[in-house]
Ligand code: ZN
Ligand code: ZN
């Protein structure tokens with residue numbers, strides 16, 4: 210330390226708020242204080258940590274400043290408050306004082322973190338006592354969220370409670386110089402859990418579990434592998450037969466599988482990896498990153514579109530497996546069709562008996578199920594599709610979210626958010642609430658979050674849709690517990706979600722495109738142009754309604770929507786479709802029975818995918834749109850279109866576009882060109898709408914949200930083109946654009962707008 214900045218000797222009390230427990234924060238303070246020669250103490254509090262030091266003011270200031278810049282890897286500091294006084298206590302040393310419970314549970318909990326480099330080195334060092342030990346972890350890495358049963362976070366309240374530490378581990382745990390100081394899940398081969406390898410019939414096999422699993426994998430068998438938040442099903446994909454067998458057994462027809470690669474080099478063999486994607490792949494959260502295939506036509510046995518979801522190993526077990534000479538494996542969540550991911554051992558053995566040929570299981574129990582996160586790299590940041598393992602339960606700061614609010618989210622991609630003191634805690638990926646098991650998990654997770662963060666909601670917020678299970682959940686709690694409930698229109702919530710994601714205030718234009726959401730006029734919306742903010746909104750433009758013959762059946766049979774769109778525009782579909790299908794659709798539309806109109810962008814994509822000839826039936830949600838995006842060729846032309854105005858609402862007139870697509874399709878124009886021209890038309894239409902709305906409202910900030918913005922082709926072009934037209938364009942980077950992001954928007958509206966609990970938005 211130099212002589213500069215010493216100043217008078219003072220006493221400072223420093224309160225640090227944030228994730229500072231179980232992340233090596235006190236040892237870090239200890240080192241820092243020693244470097245500066247300060248005296249005093251540090252202790253954990255329910256708020257975070259409290260430090261009291263005496264020394265020259267200049268040094269104390271520098272010490273406090275460095276809390277932000279030099280903090281340990283996993284610490285997340287939210288706030289540092291310093292109180293200074295010249296009333297000295299005369300401390301003669303620095304010590305770690307006992308924890309102080311302030312009666313409230315304000316301490317934040319860290320997400321699960323991928324095994325760190327230091328632990329990996331020990332894992333591979335034959336002389337280390339944890340050589341090849343599958344549960345190695347330390348203060349900087351390992352499981353957190355998924356093993357915590359209750360707070361405050363210590364070993365006794367995790368699934369490690371049943372493994373008491375041995376003397377050596379205890380010694381490390383209590384030694385402030387050790388990198389396992391207060392690492393709650395720390396253990397070793399003498400005291401911790403072990404691995405087991407079971408055959409398909411559930412009988413444990415003799416031998417090294419990891420080597421047995423690797424042998425089975427190399428023999429092209431399917432192996433269930435226990436991870437942090439649930440089980441995966443793993444297999445090779447160097448032939449077509451093995452992935453096909455997995456699809457057949459898992460009843461997952463065409464939906465892409467995720468892949469785990471040994472390292473970046475292995476990932477680069479099959480996919481392009483740019484700087485942002487590399488950073489995301491290597492981050493402690495270890496999400497699945499949706500990477501562009503090196504060769505668009507390759508790896509069709511893994512993914513039928515142009516991208517593959519790739520992740521790198523994140524548990525010691527993964528590393529041990531890949532060390533057996535494996536390079537890339539399919540690693541798909543172990544669940545049956547759309548049910549929640551399997552995370553209990555007995556359930557895995559029972560439910561996966563017909564799918565897996567072997568089970569690589571571990572004795573440490575998973576308490577909370579948590580799926581892998583899924584992101585794109587976009588604009589230098591993560592663009593989340595699913596925010597789950599590795600991110601949850603980190604809070605998102607939201608100005609104004611001071612009260613305890615529970616936002617119940619949407620339905621098919623359910624999630625919830627709770628807030629307290631300016632922090633919003635989004636839940637992990639929950640799934641489709643129409644499944645009983647999923648709904649059960651949803652309500653249990655809400656209870657778990659309320660307990661972990663000691664939140665008793667004072668306000669509830671849900672979607673306007675009366676049939677969503679999340680709506681009934683909210684209504685029931687509102688009735689039983691007398692908590693006020695507000696209902697928020699779906700697309701308004703999407704817009705607010707994108708605003709809050711970017712920390713925006715005031716009013717914006719929202720380009721909100723998704724599949725389905727209930728509008729304030731009782732019809733189905735989904736291709737909307739809104740204007741407003743947290744206080745309210747107006748619907749100023751729409752892509753207009755499309756009749757869906759057969760309702761939900763049209764979502765599976767895309768040709769229904771294709772024919773319906775063409776007929777609606779007076780275009781003769783007979784050159785493209787069977788007469789039988791055309792007359793069926795014609796009859797249904799004529800009678801008007803079960804032909805709901807929807808202005809969903811997802812439905813327009815369905816119809817376009819059908820007319821272009823990309824896809825006639827969808828085996829999973831959004832398949833038409835995904836394949837249409839993947840098919841796009843290099844082309845910057847668009848189809849002709851008009852924007853008209855009726856009753857103060859701008860409407861996209863699709864006639865000319867559909868006539869042109871139909872004509873090109875009949876002439877056999879290359880599908881990739883039509884796909885590109887169609888999406889380019891959407892981009893130009895959005896630009897024109899935004900320009901019109903800017904003229905009317907004076908607003909020049911645009912938020913892009915809704916599930917259709919998982920289409921990176923459109924997102925990229927819209928961000929660029931609107932920017933060139935003088936708009937400030939905002940997209941998501943912290944929560945998904947799809948319905949998983951709805952809860953965050955609902956919460957923002959409940960917290961920041963709607964002070965007098967207006968039941969819903971105005972159209
Ligand atoms: Zn570690
Ligand atoms: Zn031990």
Ligand code: FE
Pocket residue numbers: 699703723724725726915916947948
């Ligand atoms: Fe939506």
